[in-house]
Amino acid sequence: MKTVLGLAALISLLLTIVPSILVAMGLLSWQTHATLMTIGMITWFVTATLYPQSSKT
Amino acid sequence: METTTSISQKLDALYEYDREPVHEKSLHGIGKFFGIYAGEHIAGTEYVIGPLFVSHGVTASDFFLGLIVGNTLAVLCWAFVTAPIAVKTRLTLYWHLRKIAGPKLTVLYSIVNAVMFCFLAGSMISVSATAIGLPFDMKMPTLTDMLPNSVEWVIVVLLVGAAVTALAILGFERISRFSSIASPWMVLVFIAGAIAVLPKLDVQSVGDLWKVANEKIWTGVPFAGQTKFTFWHVMFFAWFCNLAMHIGMADMSLLRFAKKWYYGFASSTGMFLGHFVAWISSSVLCAAAAGSVAPGPIAYMGAGIAGAVSVVIAGWTTANPTLYRAGLAFQVVTPNWKRWKVTLVAGAVTTIAAIFPAIMMKLLDFVALYGLLLMPIGAVIVADYWFLPKLGLRQEYAAHRGIGLSWPALIAWLGALAVAFATPYEIFFIALPGWFVAVLLYIVFSYIQQKYLAPEERRTL
Numbered sequence: 281m282k283t284v285l286g287l288a289a290l291i292s293l294l295l296t297i298v299p300s301i302l303v304a305m306g307l308l309s310w311q312t313h314a315t316l317m318t319i320g321m322i323t324w325f326v327t328a329t330l331y332p333q334s335s336k337t
Numbered sequence: 338m339e340t341t342t343s344i345s346q347k348l349d350a351l352y353e354y355d356r357e358p359v360h361e362k363s364l365h366g367i368g369k370f371f372g373i374y375a376g377e378h379i380a381g382t383e384y385v386i387g388p389l390f391v392s393h394g395v396t397a398s399d400f401f402l403g404l405i406v407g408n409t410l411a412v413l414c415w416a417f418v419t420a421p422i423a424v425k426t427r428l429t430l431y432w433h434l435r436k437i438a439g440p441k442l443t444v445l446y447s448i449v450n451a452v453m454f455c456f457l458a459g460s461m462i463s464v465s466a467t468a469i470g471l472p473f474d475m476k477m478p479t480l481t482d483m484l485p486n487s488v489e490w491v492i493v494v495l496l497v498g499a500a501v502t503a504l505a506i507l508g509f510e511r512i513s514r515f516s517s518i519a520s521p522w523m524v525l526v527f528i529a530g531a532i533a534v535l536p537k538l539d540v541q542s543v544g545d546l547w548k549v550a551n552e553k554i555w556t557g558v559p560f561a562g563q564t565k566f567t568f569w570h571v572m573f574f575a576w577f578c579n580l581a582m583h584i585g586m587a588d589m590s591l592l593r594f595a596k597k598w599y600y601g602f603a604s605s606t607g608m609f610l611g612h613f614v615a616w617i618s619s620s621v622l623c624a625a626a627a628g629s630v631a632p633g634p635i636a637y638m639g640a641g642i643a644g645a646v647s648v649v650i651a652g653w654t655t656a657n658p659t660l661y662r663a664g665l666a667f668q669v670v671t672p673n674w675k676r677w678k679v680t681l682v683a684g685a686v687t688t689i690a691a692i693f694p695a696i697m698m699k700l701l702d703f704v705a706l707y708g709l710l711l712m713p714i715g716a717v718i719v720a721d722y723w724f725l726p727k728l729g730l731r732q733e734y735a736a737h738r739g740i741g742l743s744w745p746a747l748i749a750w751l752g753a754l755a756v757a758f759a760t761p762y763e764i765f766f767i768a769l770p771g772w773f774v775a776v777l778l779y780i781v782f783s784y785i786q787q788k789y790l791a792p793e794e795r796r797t798l
Contacts, residue, residue, distance in 0.1 A: 293525055296643070300529035304536060313533055314641025321522065321643040328518045 295320030403571025420601030502684025530639025580708025
């Protein structure tokens with residue numbers, strides 16, 4: 281479960297940053313980039329919230 | 338006299354849990370500090386600071402060089418000024434200052450700090466309001482707006498202020514956790530937003546970046562009615578925007594948990610992510626928005642809904658603990674008031690302040706003032722720790738003699754501020770001479786107090 285959440289969190293961060301690079305390169309529309317960033321945001325907050333915290337913290 | 342004693346006793350009670358030096362078992366590794374500093378310095382206000390530099394006509398080379406030098410100096414201050422005393426004493430600023438300056442002066446410091454916290458939280462509420470108002474097509478405040486410019490603005494600020502105050506009353510631990518979750522994502526939103534608007538600035542390739550930076554972003558030409566900023570403005574602002582934390586020693590409370598003094602270098606994550614990457618990004622967004630400085634619209638233009646949400650979260654997560662701490666500090670001067678009632682009043686004051694866009698549009702000046710007012714206390718702590726023993730004087734004299742208010746510390750505080758404000762320079766530059774004045778005044782008057790006046794003081798005990 282931890283691995284799945286970690287992987288999903290990583291993908292969500294990639295969805296946040298990669299589309300903007302594609303927009304700058306002219307390979308993606310701004311609207312699609314904004315949609316992907318919204319999906320990335322939702323995924324990030326869900327996965328990061330569910331990700332098990334270290335007991336020390 | 339009795340009232341002051343009662344207030345200081347209340348303040349003592351509030352901080353009772355961290356009265357003792359941190360135990361060795363409670364110390365943290367450097368990784369924790371990298372994370373804390375990164376999270377603390379990526380706030381909603383970063384969306385305002387970059388555009389304000391752009392509006393003041395900074396050139397690209399002055400901007401980059403100023404940020405590199407200023408942020409490096411800030412990190413060095415945390416590492417060589419704050420952290421060494423923090424790991425030696427293992428005390429919060431509050432308890433260490435109490436020993437040096439006495440309980441009454443510590444109360445005064447706490448009140449000044451709380452008032453400044455309120456205004457800081459107010460600016461964060463204003464920042465959040467610019468994003469909340471987007472769906473309602475609210476008229477955004479402009480650079481020259483000092484008063485509210487529409488009824489919608491007032492209503493949105495009141496709603497955001499009410500929400501932030503309500504959450505601060507409920508406590509801020511969960512919000513702190515939420516804030517730490519949001520930090521990594523927020524950095525990427527800043528960067529992504531800036532990258533996505535590069536085509537709007539006619540950046541076709543990496544080779545165009547520097548040319549566009551000079552011609553379209555940091556043009557060197559101030560907006561109408563704005564003063565011209567130079568390398569020195571950027572450098573001193575980057576160095577001193579957290580003056581209260583490093584040279585002012587407030588981060589003793591955090592770095593006392595560090596195993597080694599050099600953990601102070603961990604502040605580099607906050608400086609070079611929040612105060613470098615984020616300020617560059619928000620500057621780029623401002624330029625792409627044809628000079629608009631309202632955080633909500635520029636973030637939306639770069640990153641869509643995610644950008645607007647990041648402005649709300651960045652403003653909200655930083656305003657909440659700030660308001661909570663302000664309420665905590667005010668509680669000591671409001672006898673018999675419950676914590677919720679004090680926080681409610683602090684929240685009301687903060688929200689009223691937030692209605693005025695001046696608090697956001699004059700953020701650079703306000704942040705400089707905030708650091709300046711608290712800086713002399715840090716100078717007193719440094720002088721007491723490093724210089725008094727070398728002159729054969731006793732450290733922590735107030736605690737040693739049971740003095741309620743250390744007059745050398747009070748003179749150093751007020752004297753440094755008087756000298757700083759009397760100098761004919763802009764507010765960004767006067768903290769540095771003020772620090773030396775505070776150190777000098779504290780040493781001279783401590784010498785007089787301990788060598789010449791000690792018998793009289795002994796009689797008053």
